[in-house]
Amino acid sequence: MQSLDETDLEILRLLGEDSRRPFAAIGEAVGLSGPAVSDRVSRLEEAGVINGFTVDVDRSQLQAGIPVFVRASPQSIDVATLRERVADDEAVEHLFLTAEGELWFSGRTQVGAAHEWLDRLFEGESVEYAVTLVDAVEWHPSLGATDFALTCAECGNTVDSEGESTRIDDEIYHFCCSSCRSRFSERYDRIEEGA
Amino acid sequence: MQSLDETDLEILRLLGEDSRRPFAAIGEAVGLSGPAVSDRVSRLEEAGVINGFTVDVDRSQLQAGIPVFVRASPQSIDVATLRERVADDEAVEHLFLTAEGELWFSGRTQVGAAHEWLDRLFEGESVEYAVTLVDAVEWHPSLGATDFALTCAECGNTVDSEGESTRIDDEIYHFCCSSCRSRFSERYDRIEEGA
DNA sequence: CCTGAAAAATTACGTGA
DNA sequence: TCACGTAATTTTTCAGG
Numbered sequence: 001m002q003s004l005d006e007t008d009l010e011i012l013r014l015l016g017e018d019s020r021r022p023f024a025a026i027g028e029a030v031g032l033s034g035p036a037v038s039d040r041v042s043r044l045e046e047a048g049v050i051n052g053f054t055v056d057v058d059r060s061q062l063q064a065g066i067p068v069f070v071r072a073s074p075q076s077i078d079v080a081t082l083r084e085r086v087a088d089d090e091a092v093e094h095l096f097l098t099a100e101g102e103l104w105f106s107g108r109t110q111v112g113a114a115h116e117w118l119d120r121l122f123e124g125e126s127v128e129y130a131v132t133l134v135d136a137v138e139w140h141p142s143l144g145a146t147d148f149a150l151t152c153a154e155c156g157n158t159v160d161s162e163g164e165s166t167r168i169d170d171e172i173y174h175f176c177c178s179s180c181r182s183r184f185s186e187r188y189d190r191i192e193e194g195a
Numbered sequence: 196m197q198s199l200d201e202t203d204l205e206i207l208r209l210l211g212e213d214s215r216r217p218f219a220a221i222g223e224a225v226g227l228s229g230p231a232v233s234d235r236v237s238r239l240e241e242a243g244v245i246n247g248f249t250v251d252v253d254r255s256q257l258q259a260g261i262p263v264f265v266r267a268s269p270q271s272i273d274v275a276t277l278r279e280r281v282a283d284d285e286a287v288e289h290l291f292l293t294a295e296g297e298l299w300f301s302g303r304t305q306v307g308a309a310h311e312w313l314d315r316l317f318e319g320e321s322v323e324y325a326v327t328l329v330d331a332v333e334w335h336p337s338l339g340a341t342d343f344a345l346t347c348a349e350c351g352n353t354v355d356s357e358g359e360s361t362r363i364d365d366e367i368y369h370f371c372c373s374s375c376r377s378r379f380s381e382r383y384d385r386i387e388e389g390a
Numbered sequence: 391c392c393t394g395a396a397a398a399a400t401t402a403c404g405t406g407a
Numbered sequence: 408t409c410a411c412g413t414a415a416t417t418t419t420t421c422a423g424g
Contacts (some may be wrong), residue, residue: 004257012250012252015249015250016249016250016252017247017249018247018248018249019214019215019248019249019250020214020215020248022417022418022419023418023419024417024418024419032391032392033391033392033393034418034419034420035391035392035393035419035420035421036391036392038419038420039391047256048253048256049252049253049256049257050250050251050252050253051251051252051253052212052213052250052251053213053214053215053248053249053250053251054210054211054212054213054214054248054249054250054251054336055207055210055211055214055245055247055248055249055336056245056246056247056248056249056336057207057211057244057245057246057336057338058243058244058245058246061242061243061244061346061369062199062244062346067291069291069293069299083331087333087335090338092335093334093335093336094289094291094332094333094334094335095331095332095333095334095335096262096264096289096301096329096331096332097329097330097331097332098264098327098328098329098330099327099328099329099330100327100328104264106291132293132294132295133293133294133295134291134292134293134294135292135293135294136278136290136291136292137289137290137291137292138282138289138290139288139289139290139334140282140287140288140289140290141249141250141251141252141288143252143285174256217398217399217400218399218400219398219399219400227410227411228410228411228412229399229400229401230400230401230402230410230411230412231409231410231411233400233401234409234410237401
């Protein structure tokens, strides 16, 4: 896998504005042909940089319950397990795992039914939580102006054109060199065996 | 504007999973022809229910600074103005306006540069804030299983097929009846004049 | 990575329920 | 009004260089 260049970032930015824009139009903006853009997008999907194409729905115009923000602190369950359970819930939209091991997320619930919803979500586990009412929610796919680059899953260094990528259990990982890759794989296998 | 029906929701759900799925494939799933799906999607866009089509980028694979969650409480500036300023920042991804008038948002910043970033963002204003480190961020376009319907911008009732819609200052508003529409328009004009 | 042709998808339009 | 079928157009994919 080649490292990302400025053109890739520009393509991502343009797709973020409108993912149905024709590849030829994107190509015109970045100085490439349509097929070349198509190739790059395929590569970005393959590399796992692009998770997928989706639609931005204005939920404020829809009666989908009121938006609430929940800060949950799991007591009897590990946060990774709780995260999976929460992420799978249909009503959950945004989810943050904090460095302190708390799970913060936003979702929609019927008026007055917030606790009922959360009791069901946390069922059987001890979870402390705080609920905050939310008036407005926005999400921006923008990529920001900061430097972007693939990072090595083993050492954290930037992955350049010398790097390589591997698919492990349906997830793509990038590495800056083959020794990082093999070290990562070994450790991964050990963890797998232990589980 | 017709009210939303089950088919519209299913279309939105399918587009949320993959917005580049062909309309004909969506049609097959909901029992319509390709053109019929196209018509409905156009209507949903026109109505402002669909904000746009976008791409979901896995930022965890990109070295785009570390994600942080900020809870800001404006002191010397009204929250609406601050919201605009924050929403326009390139580094901001998720934004929540709480019912208590606080602005909560997530974004990316270079390691150790969080305060620098926020000082620039809040420049000239007095804003109290708390920063939390975030390990993982997820966003789900899922619509949930709850009832959906357009809501009247004036009275909050459900908009049915008797309702009407108007575009004011490039924003679409839906109303359950014409009297709600005119009452809203009048008040809107008064506010405009005052500004 | 480009050009140019083939395949596929989207849109436009006339018709009918 | 809504949806279908067909045709025209656009877009994507695929081949060769």
